Amino acid sequence: MVGIPNEAYATGWNALRWVSTxxxxxxxxxxxxxxxxxxxxxxNHQSPTDLITDRYQSQVLRYTTLLLQLLPSIVYLAAQIxxxxxxxxSIFNLDPDAAYPVVIIMLCIVLxxxxxxxxxxxxxxxxxxVVMVCAFICIPCVIFRNFGGWQDLDxxxxxxxxxxxxxxxxxxxxxxxxxxxxxxxxxxxxLIQRVYAAKDLKSMKYSFTxxxxxxxxxxIVPVFMGTMAVAFLVNADGTTPATPASPFTAILEALMxxxxxxxxxxxxxxxxxxxxxxxxxDSILIAISQLVTVEIIYPLTPNASPNLxxxxxxxxxxxxxxxxxxxx
Amino acid sequence: xxxxxxxxxxxxxxxxxxAKDHRTDVxxxxxAIAGLxxxxxxxxxxxxxxxxxxxxxxxxxxxxxxxxxxxxVISLEAVRRAVFGNVATDGTTTxxxxxxxxxxxxxxxxxxxxxxxxxxxxxxEGTNEVxxxxxxxxxxxxxxxxxxxxxxxxxxxISADGVFAYEPSVVNGLPWxxxxxxxxxxxxxxxxxxAIYQYPNEYFTxxxxxxxxxxxxxxxxxxxxxxxxxxxxxxxxxxxxxxxxSSIVATMEELGLTKEMDIEEEKATRRMSTPxxxxxxxxxxxxxxxxxxxxxxxxxxxxxxxxVDAKLAEETELTD
Numbered sequence: 001m002v003g004i005p006n007e008a009y010a011t012g013w014n015a016l017r018w019v020s021t022x023x024x025x026x027x028x029x030x031x032x033x034x035x036x037x038x039x040x041x042x043x044n045h046q047s048p049t050d051l052i053t054d055r056y057q058s059q060v061l062r063y064t065t066l067l068l069q070l071l072p073s074i075v076y077l078a079a080q081i082x083x084x085x086x087x088x089x090s091i092f093n094l095d096p097d098a099a100y101p102v103v104i105i106m107l108c109i110v111l112x113x114x115x116x117x118x119x120x121x122x123x124x125x126x127x128x129x130v131v132m133v134c135a136f137i138c139i140p141c142v143i144f145r146n147f148g149g150w151q152d153l154d155x156x157x158x159x160x161x162x163x164x165x166x167x168x169x170x171x172x173x174x175x176x177x178x179x180x181x182x183x184x185x186x187x188x189x190x191l192i193q194r195v196y197a198a199k200d201l202k203s204m205k206y207s208f209t210x211x212x213x214x215x216x217x218x219x220i221v222p223v224f225m226g227t228m229a230v231a232f233l234v235n236a237d238g239t240t241p242a243t244p245a246s247p248f249t250a251i252l253e254a255l256m257x258x259x260x261x262x263x264x265x266x267x268x269x270x271x272x273x274x275x276x277x278x279x280x281x282d283s284i285l286i287a288i289s290q291l292v293t294v295e296i297i298y299p300l301t302p303n304a305s306p307n308l309x310x311x312x313x314x315x316x317x318x319x320x321x322x323x324x325x326x327x328x
Numbered sequence: 329x330x331x332x333x334x335x336x337x338x339x340x341x342x343x344x345x346x347a348k349d350h351r352t353d354v355x356x357x358x359x360a361i362a363g364l365x366x367x368x369x370x371x372x373x374x375x376x377x378x379x380x381x382x383x384x385x386x387x388x389x390x391x392x393x394x395x396x397x398x399x400x401v402i403s404l405e406a407v408r409r410a411v412f413g414n415v416a417t418d419g420t421t422t423x424x425x426x427x428x429x430x431x432x433x434x435x436x437x438x439x440x441x442x443x444x445x446x447x448x449x450x451x452x453e454g455t456n457e458v459x460x461x462x463x464x465x466x467x468x469x470x471x472x473x474x475x476x477x478x479x480x481x482x483x484x485x486i487s488a489d490g491v492f493a494y495e496p497s498v499v500n501g502l503p504w505x506x507x508x509x510x511x512x513x514x515x516x517x518x519x520x521x522x523a524i525y526q527y528p529n530e531y532f533t534x535x536x537x538x539x540x541x542x543x544x545x546x547x548x549x550x551x552x553x554x555x556x557x558x559x560x561x562x563x564x565x566x567x568x569x570x571x572x573x574s575s576i577v578a579t580m581e582e583l584g585l586t587k588e589m590d591i592e593e594e595k596a597t598r599r600m601s602t603p604x605x606x607x608x609x610x611x612x613x614x615x616x617x618x619x620x621x622x623x624x625x626x627x628x629x630x631x632x633x634x635x636v637d638a639k640l641a642e643e644t645e646l647t648d
Contacts, residue, residue, distance in 0.1 A: 020475040023517070034455065034528075039345075039443060039451070044555070051341075051344060052341070058357070058427065059433050060357055060360045062433055064364055068337035068363055068367060071333050155495065161492065164498070167481060180391060187337035201528055201529055299562055302562035306560065
């Protein structure tokens with residue numbers, strides 16, 4: 001939700017690929033969750049790799065799957081760290097390369113995860129999602145009222161007229177592939193964790209319904225924000241588009257300059273966007289922690305007490321954070 | 329990068345979940361080799377070809393890696409079956425026997441029998457799954473594909489000074505192809521909402537009468553909240569679950585449900601619920617009980633009733 005306005009500002013309506021890709025993600029996740037959960041309820045699966053371990057009884061495949069779950073999770077976590085750094089530093093006009101804010105934020109995330117575990121991660125996910133959706137319903141209304149809507153754009157005077165051209169063949173090929181590749185989200189460990197942790201199938205059904213309808217608010221709205229921002233974030237000459245480091249924060253700053261309700265909504269959106277990135281980061285962190293602890297450390301220390309295993313998990317969270325900070 | 333990498337684990341999960349039996353199952357080493365190879369492919373393609381290369385081919389490392397992954401899986405499995413024959417079994421000890429000991433993980437925490445494809449499919453009987461409908465899968469892929477613009481590229485042309493050769497078509501201010509994408513979001517939304525509507529609110533379980541007369545596979549009894557997550561060591565066997573399953577098996581043996589019944593005998597049994605049948609149902613439905621003490625009491629009560637019934641049966645025999 002932070003990245004899509006940035007992408008729309010840079011590439012125009014091609015950013016609608018994020019709408020298409022959500023359907024592939026929901027299709028894959030929903031279709032497989034029934035069996036993953038059923039197997040978990042019958043066989044006491046706890047770790048995201050337990051299904052594969054139980055089904056094939058092969059260490060080779062087990063650790064291959066572990067690798068294929070860990071690698072994308074670490075990359076995903078590093079991407080969240082970069083997003084926190086760019087967004088936070090941009091909002092508070094800090095040096096774009098300043099690392100200390102994101103280090104402090106990540107240490108706070110680790111601490112809250114230690115204290116609250118998966119419950120705190122899931123609850124904060126839900127709360128920030130509600131706040132974010134509310135903000136993303138209000139922001140287009142504010143933009144529409146103060147800067148106009150898509151119907152007010154003139155292709156002849158639009159600062160980036162190339163956005164009105166049809167995408168190239170290469171872009172269309174990539175678009176199609178991107179729409180399908182996120183079927184693979186079903187293998188991500190933090191999503192499998194949620195399948196196991198769900199209260200019942202009914203609550204999963206509600207979640208899938210929300211995610212299916214979400215693109216209409218959480219993907220199309222950011223594209224609107226990004227494409228409209230090209231028109232009102234212009235340089236002093238009034239025609240050439242500005243080149244902010246983070247178009248998303250530049251959009252919110254423009255709304256803050258309006259004062260009143262727009263300023264309030266922009267502040268909420270800033271906070272909510274940071275919270276969204278942080279909650280994604282802590283979900284991935286707890287998944288990495290469980291994978292490494294249960295699949296690597298626990299088998300080496302099979303008689304460790306539950307308390308000791310919990311501390312192993314905490315240490316892994318900290319190490320994963322440090323490693324991802326170095327990468328990010 | 330995370331999307332292409334996570335796509336390489338998809339074949340493993342799909343075969344694990346949806347292979348029907350040993351004929352459609354795949355050897356774990358084939359899946360592992362394919363996964364590692366396609367993972368390496370993703371890194372090579374992404375860093376050596378796609379990244380920072382304006383002339384890169386329009387290939388997604390994840391989708392092409394997935395295709396490579398599946399091709400390797402199928403090829404390796406075909407070669408393996410040609411050379412060694414299909415050694416997959418019905419999985420009384422393990423699904424693919426004949427592997428070295430270092431490849432066998434500890435799995436007693438999951439149960440005393442392996443999780444076979446047959447068991448997984450049996451556990452899903454009666455539950456509506458749209459992904460098992462090939463037409464739905466085809467429909468979803470088609471609906472998602474139709475969201476791709478699929479138009480001639482770079483129209484209308486723009487001159488060097490930024491002037492259109494002709495005015496672009498717009499719909500409510502949107503380029504027409506962007507409007508088309510948004511409109512084509514509707515079919516997959518509708519399809520998914522239909523699939524969610526078909527999503528069950530709970531897993532199918534046989535009704536009590538069927539359990540009383542035909543019994544139930546103990547391996548298909550869901551764990552209760554109390555039984556799940558109980559581990560004080562890495563591969564500790566779940567004693568609570570074993571105890572409940574043993575009670576179920578014992579009760580079913582007492583009812584003679586493990587043997588083939590005479591049709592008339594079956595009809596007679598259907599007409600009334602005996603205490604033993606009621607015990608069996610209560611053991612199976614322990615999941616519905618929230619209170620652990622109540623569950624323990626039920627199991628103890630069932631055990632006591634079994635003892636009473638056994639004594640009654642003894643006395644009846646003596647009287648006869």
